[in-house]
Amino acid sequence: MHNTTSESLGSCPDCETPIPVRYLLIRYERGDDTAGYATCPDCEIPVRPV
Numbered sequence: 001m002h003n004t005t006s007e008s009l010g011s012c013p014d015c016e017t018p019i020p021v022r023y024l025l026i027r028y029e030r031g032d033d034t035a036g037y038a039t040c041p042d043c044e045i046p047v048r049p050v
């Protein structure tokens, strides 16, 4: 089986660690843009992935 679920939301603005999708806390739409907050696996605080 080939499992390539390396999808990430972006990187932590603080430590630049890639944040996996499963760390997503909330997602919201703002106009045409979709933004969200996720817990950084490294900082262990909610951040907005960049």
Ligand SMILES: [Zn+2]
Residues within 6 Å of the ligand: 012, 013, 014, 015, 016, 017, 040, 041, 042, 043, 044, 047
């Ligand atoms: Zn971080």
